[in-house]
Amino acid sequence: MTYIGKPIKRIEDDRFLKGLGKYTDDIKLPGMTYAYILRSPYAHAKINGIDIAAAKAHPGVLAVYVGSDIPEAVAGVPCGWQVNFKNGDIMKEPPHPLLVRTKVRHVGDGVAMIIAEDRATAKDAADLIDVDYDVLDAVVDPQKATAAGAPLVHDDVPNNIAFDWELGNPKEEVAAALASAAHVTELSFVNQKVIPNAIEPRAAIGIHDAAYDKYTLYTSTQNPHLIRLLMCAFVLGLPEHKVRVVGPDVGGGFGSKIFHYTEEALVIWASKKIGRPIKWTAERSESFMTDAHGRDHVTTAKMGFDADGKIVALQSNTYAGMGAYLSSFAPAVPTYLHGTLLQGLYTTPKINVDVTATFTNTTAVDAYRGAGRPEATYLLERLIDLAALEMKVDPAALRRKNFIPAFDGVEQEGYVTQVALQYDSGNYHPVLDKALEMVGYEDFRKEQAAAAANGKLMGIGFSTYIEACGIAPSAVVGALGARAGLFESAQVQVQPTGKVTVYTGSHSHGQGHETTFAQVVADKMGIPMEDVEIVHGDSDSVAFGMGTYGSRSLAVGGSAIVKSIEKVLEKGAKIAAHLLESSPEDLEYAEGKWTVKGTDKSVAFGDVSLTAYVPHNYPEGLEPGMDFSSFYDPANFTYPFGCHIAIVEIDPETGKVDLKRFIAVDDVGNVINPMIVDGQIHGGLAQGIGQALFEEAMYDETGQLINGSYMDYTMPRADDLPSFEVDRTVTPCPHNPLGVKGAGEAGCIGSTPAVVNAVIDALWKGGHEVKDIRMPMTPERVWTAMQG
Amino acid sequence: MQLKGKETFSTSGQQLWDIIMDKDKLAAITPGISRLEVLGEDEYKAVVDISIGPVKGAFKGDLKMVDKDPPNSVTMKVKQMSKIGNADVTVHLHIEEISPTQSTLSFKGLAKMSGVLARMGQRVMTGVAATITKQLFAALQEEVQKLKPNS
Amino acid sequence: MGHSITLTVNGTSVTKEVEARELLVHFVRDHLSLTGTHIGCDTSSCGACTILVDGKATKSCTMLAVQADGSTIMTIEGLASNGELHPIQEGFKENHGLQCGFCTPGMVMTAVDLLQRNPNPTEHEIREGLEGNYCRCTGYHNIVKSIQHAATKMNT
Known part of the structure; x- marks a missing residue:
């Protein structure tokens, strides 16, 4: 154990300290255009009409889209977890449209998207859009929302109740125990609404490559693969293999960048329509209004x-x-x-x-x-x-x-x-x-x-x-209503020279995975940390991933890496045994080499790696290469x-x-x-x-x-x-x-x-x-x- | 946001009432209002320019006078829209004549705001409202002075 | 429309055309492609865009690019010399003074100014000196330690 348990300085720090981090808004592409979202100033209002003529005519504006431009089939961004009412009814799940057509439901609800040659022009044009609103009464308190006569956020959700839910011992038993208690402490309190406020505002870039009919989304996300899955399968109906999602350096998440947001789907959808890359970056005010609280x-x-x-x-x-x-x-x-x-x-x-x-x-x-x-x-x-x-x-x-x-x-x-x-x-x-x-x-x-x-x-x-x-555990959360599994994947790819590239489905946005995961890999494989590269955040490099939230990266993502390392070492032992004219059971692996127990006969990890890719003197029936993937689903x-x-x-x-x-x-x-x-x-x-x-x-x-x-x-x-x-x-x-x-x-x-x-x-x-x-x-x- | 204010003027209640009901005078004394155009009875289109600290913008909207009880009270309903947000203001004006040469004008009301005005302007709006009230009363005092025979 | 400005950026003279309304931070990021300077807010509250203008820590979102005409600016990209981290950068690395890295350039540039003005700050003075910079990851604990580390190193 050379690395595990030690306060190793972070590998990622040098690039951040030198200003070389690459966050989504730092990416500039040829032909880039800029989107601005016009948002509702009202918490609750009917839209009678939207006049976009002046905005469309504004010099430098390439397109203006409103709710009715979005195809009918695109209902909006989905919810990934189903909770049923106590009586078994499915929760109320009204659509969350990419752009609102008829009724805005919170301050900041998106009403129009303006795409222009530069950010300032898009914003200027947004000022030229006239939205005719009928303002409605609003409800903001979670309890008062259920009161008779409270304004309805969604007309078809009675009393604004999305679902009700109960767990534990029967209420009567608890009431009886409380009734006979020597002392009962009762407290009514509010656990107030707070705003995550990662310092990097959310950003998304949509790119359509006409040559391959392939999309790329750069987005400030905690889980690129999940965004791809949700956006392709549940929002835009795109073939998943034709979409690449990259979460580059991400400036903090704290949960707020787990979720699939409307802007991600909007820039992808519009990128094909206008044939140029589109960047949207939230202003802080927009983050306040649209990042999940x-x-x-x-x-x-x-x-x-x-x-x-x-x-x-x-x-x-x-x-x-x-x-x-x-x-x-x-x-x-x-x-x-x-x-x-x-x-x-x-x-x-x-x-x-x-x-x-x-x-x-x-x-x-x-x-x-x-x-x-x-x-x-x-x-x-x-x-x-x-x-x-x-x-x-x-x-x-x-x-x-x-x-x-x-x-x-x-x-x-x-x-x-x-x-x-x-x-x-x-x-x-x-x-x-x-x-x-x-x-x-x-x-x-x-x-x-x-x-x-x-x-x-x-x-x-x-x-x-x-x-x-x-x-x-996927089966457990599945039984509880999760619409996704919550395992993690990892690929450990040993290069012919013995250097190791690890592709993890976990995503780092401040947690330091490039360091912690490299410590684990280096120790488990007995090689220097410098020989390990951790790759994350790109759906084209990382086969699959569920991302980072719920303090899961090391426990789940790290475990998937360990599983793959075990497979590498198991295969390595077979090759080593062949080279040492011994059998795998007679070998022990330590400090980067396989040694025949009780002897000084050994072969180094690098030599075994090279042999795996140059299999001239090689075990019969064994596949060449040294590259293993694993999926780990926690117990x-x-x-x-x-x-x-x-x-x-x-x-x-x-x-x-x-x-x-x-x-x-x-x-x-x-x-x-x-x-x-x-x-x-x-x-x-x-x-x-x-x-x-x-x-x-x-x-x-x-x-x-x-x-x-x-x-x-x-x-x-x-x-x-x-x-x-x-x-x-x-x-x-x-x-x-x-x-x-x-x-x-x-x-x-x-x-x-x-x-x-x-x-x-x-x-x-x-x-x-x-x-x-x-x-x-x-x-x-x-x-x-x-x-x- | 709650609005309120009270000021004493050395004039009769009727004269105070007349100033407020004169659309040109009302436009002249109200800070930020550049003009009032008649839309109908007791209904005006108001063009407002306000620039106090961070609260700066051109507003468009209307002003309605309802529940008129001359020369005692009136309710003004003002709806103003701008790119920095919209304001929906209801103000009850009350004139009390203490003597034929002394009257008080008091008002109280509620302003509802949206957009940037609400999100970022809220904490300065109370100060803005106080400034506007002060300017309004000062201008009204001047207007009252003009009525005096020797001025 | 355009205004020509000339300024020294990280030791190199630069002349560019800018729009009158363009903020210095947009100039640095968009025209100079120095994207180490970040934008975290729209109210000059977060400090992620802090750079040195004529040696003083300045939130580059509070200045127009044209106002920087003739001045000397340094961004995070200009702080390390010959690949060697500046003692403050080193302090941040040694003490885990950064996590997601987004506020870091602004924090580091603020610290440069802070230690110029006060080479031996107390913990309280460091915390006060960081008043204009938000960090959401570190709880500031290790940022304070990082600056203490740098102060010690720069004084020896």
Whole structure:
């Protein structure tokens, strides 16, 4: 093991640091044209007519398209996950058109596409288009959307309900357990709508090559193959083998670049019509209006405890906003990625989760870093911390009392939850122990008491979370409504000179796959990292892929690579045995060479590779070449967990929350590159803290997004955050070859409730016994809460 | 966005009412309105140019006077459209005569905005509205002064 | 229509025709094909387009190209010399100060200016100095460390 477990510096960094990264908008092609999308300024309005004559006549304009120009057969972009109503009916799935014909349903809905010689001309021409709108009342709140008389986002969806869903123990059993509980903590809260805001705005380039009748789409995506599949099979009806999709360097995704967006299909469709490449790049304002948002839950939950402090039951009822349309994976987020996580780390014997998903006149909601698990964690961790305050017990001790006992998934069976999962392996006390030690818990409590005596408000908040990632066993998700498999593919191609090219279906947009995957390959093959090249993101080079989301790249994509390496080494052993006049069973492979056990007779990997391609002296009946593909479908999800602790100080005069410290102890299984894992945790923490303190997509009652720019949507800046204190424990995943669990989302999943809990704790210690402050906890909201 | 304002003028309620009901005077005193064209009874086409900080644009639309109760109150409904967004404003004007030489004009209303105005202009619009109100009242004061015999 | 401007870009003199309304960032990306300078927003809030104009960190979306006539600009492409990373670039690599790389050029150029003005910044001063630059990947933790690394290296 030369590389695995070491903080190897990233291979990709040099190009990014020198300004040589190639993001979609950086690509300039001969004959390039530029598209601009005219978008609805209204959240809900009927279109009576669109006058495009002046725009078409504008010098430099090549084409203007509106909804009626799109072929009838093209209904729009599809949803890839089907959830059924409780009564078995299929979810309501109204079309999401590429350009709206009759009724716009959120601010930013696309109405016309203008293609011109340059960007500024396209935008100028958009100003010349007159759209005659009849403005309708809008609905923006996921719960109010179901009220009688609420405006209907889709005329044929009664009460705006996309589907309802339930999981766990029967409601009556949970109600009975709550009725007999010694203490019940009840909390109604909003997990607000937030915006992912990758710093690279989305972009897409459509190219049609008339010579081969072949299309190429460059797009800022997390999963090029999936975009190809969705766009070819479900949108445009193009033959998949005639379409190449490339996700080049991508400037952050956080979920928002998983989904198939209308602009991707539009530039491909129009590229053949005008016979020139078309580039569309979102302005930041468009990103705010059209990138899928996250969260948007309105929840009421009850957690019951017996006299000893053991949790006896949990009931949760949630309205989940879907926005105006069902985005690619939206239905899975509040259901299978949220309801299934409500066991948490606790032995709760009765759990029922009830979800009603609704349409609103807002931008579509889909997976955003954590996708459902942050919402589940927020629910559980807010409740247990609040219960500790109400019952006047220590929040750490209350958690300990309820932790599921350790199990490794090998000697001890995986833990079967009340909500349809079986955890792989877990050992929950050590993460809490370590975090408490790092924070200096007892000293902090003394400091806090002293501060309170001086009128200062200090608080500590906990979050002990679990998540499910490494998405996912295809058969399981298929049974749950996924319309795609969630395996991953990898091809390991050994060149004649012993250099190795690895084609992975995972996609890196900041995660550092080119480094981490090369570490794995180099170690498993016993060759230098310099001899390994990781190729990703191009459907013409990579045979197939499902992409990167759900913290799955290493657990699923990495496992597929390991499978292919095993095949390479198995074949290599046959060739080596032939060259060494031995048999494969008598060889051992280490440090890049096969050695006959107990001798010094060996042959190097490079010589075996060369022999595979120059098979003069070669085993009889063996195919030449050294090139293997594998598909890996995981046996289970992986279940990282951890303990996050926030320490805050509140200015009693202004209500401003100062995040003094943030401690995160995460267990993400085995770690290939600790530097990269820490970086993933840091970024997740910042986003989770951002939700607690700063971020929200704010709509007024007419459905206008009133903070749709970086001036007003408050993402954390450098001086809003402390340096983080992170550490880890290691509980390997028992069911994948690397023992890894996934680290991409953990930081974002655990951190939000820790911060809110810390603020609530500070207020209680200062004599303000408030149950909830709506996120983001702005100074005004905190100050108001303090006034009683 | 909520709108409101109140100012006292040294004139009678009727005279204040007359100024506001005179379309040319109304156009002259309202900041940004370059002219009002009569479309029908109590209905005008308004051409508006506003340029205050980042809120800058040429608006087209109409102005309707409804629920007229001379010389006490009127509701103005203004719909304005522009490339930076649209505004839909309803304002209730109320005139109270304190004495034949002193009256107050108060208004309150609601402005609904869309597009860039809503998305990026919202936080500055309150300031913009305050500025416009101030300019409007100042211009109205001047107009009232013109009515005085010795001015 | 066109205006002729002459400026020094990464050490080389350049003369080009530009439209009066063209922003410096578009000039750099579209006319000079220096695509290391990125556009992350439309409100001058994100700092991804930060370059050095006459030595000062400047958001190139806040300037018209014609305003840069006669000035000397440096973009991320001009920072490394003879293939050797600048100490700040090295700091970012050593400390994992970048993930997706999109905000990175702006961060690095801002840091160049920051350390010119203040060669020994405290953590607090570094965080304040990065106020104008958004990063969504790193939580800033390792960016701060990267700049500390560079400061130490540049002072020895």
